[in-house]
Amino acid sequence: MEHSAINVFFAGNNFARILQGLWTSVWIAALSLLIGLVLGTLLGILRTLPNKTIRFILRAYLEFFRIVPTIVLLYLVYYILPRSLHINWPASWMAVLAFSLWVSAEFSDIVRGAIESVPVTQKESGQALGLSASQLFRYVLLPQAMQLELPATINLATRVIKTTSLLMLISIMDVIAIGQQIIEANNQQYPSAVFWIYGLIFILYFAIDYPLSLWAKRLAAKQKR
Amino acid sequence: MTEEILRVENLNKYYGDWQALHDINLTLHKGEVLTLLGPSGSGKSTLIRCLNGLETFSSGAIYFKGKKIDGSSKTWQALRQKIGMVFQSYDLFPNLTVIENIMLAPVKVQKRSEKEVRAEAISLLKRVELDEYVDIYPRELSGGQKQRIAIVRALALHPEIMLFDEVTASLDPEMVRGVLQIMADLAKKDHMTMIIVTHEMNFARQIADQVLFLEDGKILENTSGKEFFAHPQTDRARDFLTSMDF
Structure with missing residues (x-):
């Protein structure tokens, strides 16, 4: 029977393997976001300072990561770094490196924009109280910027999670790679397995990203009020 | 005469080619109230902002207690604890509660104990009749309440001078009196x-012991408060007072 292809999920340890692959995607995304957000915050602060050279360099950094397709970035770290710099990390670390740099670049722009949209009078009233530049950032500008940037940050997170689907291209056993293996292994017996497996993967990604996306939308609507 | 606390000598400020302040001189003694009057765009706000380093100036000098201010950001940062300022737009920090707004600078900048600062903050809030709003966020307050808290926030640093830049200009008329009352007090x-x-x-x-009347960035009159309102010397000042229904 055609629909018995659903059995593929339960054959052997297929389902567990898919979840295992999903976990790989999730931890790479989560770790990259963590590193990228911290680094991006620092870069974002630097981009609001008056030093023109720093600003130019960081702008170039942002544009580089914004323009270069993520897949090219992954190939760069996976193929070029080991060969030319003799860095031989596992592929998953390389992926975290590439994703972290990408996230930090995108997030630096979000942070810069948010800090700049805090009214200048907030900065002045902080200065008038004798706050130092770092105190001003820590207690006044960053907390307000964080509120403003939260929706954009969540959107960035959903993009990162989605983009983990490219990980299989650098031989990481993520959920897509494992899904493909299962499909290929069962191609003879269940030709329609491809539909079920990708359907499941779709649902899994959706289950992670959709709540995030809703949250971002609700926050943005709240800020408009 | 009491001790001189602030002196400005030949202060000039340019924005590009345009001169915003011309050769400003003033002297302020301890306990004196100086008001800067003049039409919009006359340079009053620019001048008052120069006095705590929010604006830089092009030439001239400012002396605080006889000591020339070197104009470095570090000097200004230290001096701002002694020269408090309150703005037209109140500018309480929306991410902090009322008490946190007041305590931030005394605790973080002056490194005073939280307990002591908190006690003082609450007694200051009592004085402006807002002690029931200690843990409230600024967005829940009216403009007049915010402005009274902004004054308390500046006072908590124990400043020796307070600068008030059009602090009632964006308040509803019924809120203005309360704020002015605090200043008079x-x-x-x-x-x-x-x-x-x-x-x-x-x-x-x-309230004014001394009045500076400015127009186009120049001081046209520098007299006692009584003298200025009773016998303005220049036509410009007379016109100005007339235009203000005075």
Whole structure:
């Protein structure tokens, strides 16, 4: 029977393997976001300072990561770094490196924009109280910027999670790679397995990203009020 | 005469080619109230902002207690604890509660104990009749309440001078009186040294020991408060007072 292809999920340890692959995607995304957000915050602060050279360099950094397709970035770290710099990390670390740099670049722009949209009078009233530049950032500008940037940050997170689907291209056993293996292994017996497996993967990604996306939308609507 | 606390000598400020302040001279003694009057765009706000380093100036000098201010950001940062300022737009920090707004600078900048600062903050809030709003966020307060808290926030640093830049200009009329009352109280009871930019002529007449009348960035009159309102010397000042229904 055609629909018995659903059995593929339960054959052997297929389902567990898919979840295992999903976990790989999730931890790479989560770790990259963590590193990228911290680094991006620092870069974002630097981009609001008056030093023109720093600003130019960081702008170039942002544009580089914004323009270069993520897949090219992954190939760069996976193929070029080991060969030319003799860095031989596992592929998953390389992926975290590439994703972290990408996230930090995108997030630096979000942070810069948010800090700049805090009214200048907030900065002045902080200065008038004798706050130092770092105190001003820590207690006044960053907390307000964080509120403003939260929706954009969540959107960035959903993009990162989605983009983990490219990980299989650098031989990481993520959920897509494992899904493909299962499909290929069962191609003879269940030709329609491809539909079920990708359907499941779709649902899994959706289950992670959709709540995030809703949250971002609700926050943005709240800020408009 | 009491101790001189602030002196400005030949202060000039340019924005590009345009001269915003021309050769400003003024002297302020401890306990004195100086009001800066003049039409919009006359340079009052620019001048008052120069006095705590929010604006830089092109030439001239400012002396605080006889000592020339070197103009470095570090010097200004230290001096701002002694020269408090309150703005037209209140600018409480929306991410902090009322008490946190007040305590931030005394605790973080002056490194005073939280307990002591908190006690002082609450007694100051009592004084402006807002002690029930200790843990409230600014967005829940009216403009007048925010402005009273902004004054308390500046006072908590124990400044020796207070600068008020059009602090009632964006308030509803019924809120204005409460804020002016606090300022008058500060002058009378605390003998606070103050520089006030205002369009409230009645208030200025009551409170000003000294008046600087500015137009186009120039001081046209520098006299006592009594003298200015009773016998303005220049036509410009007379026109100005007439235009303010005075």
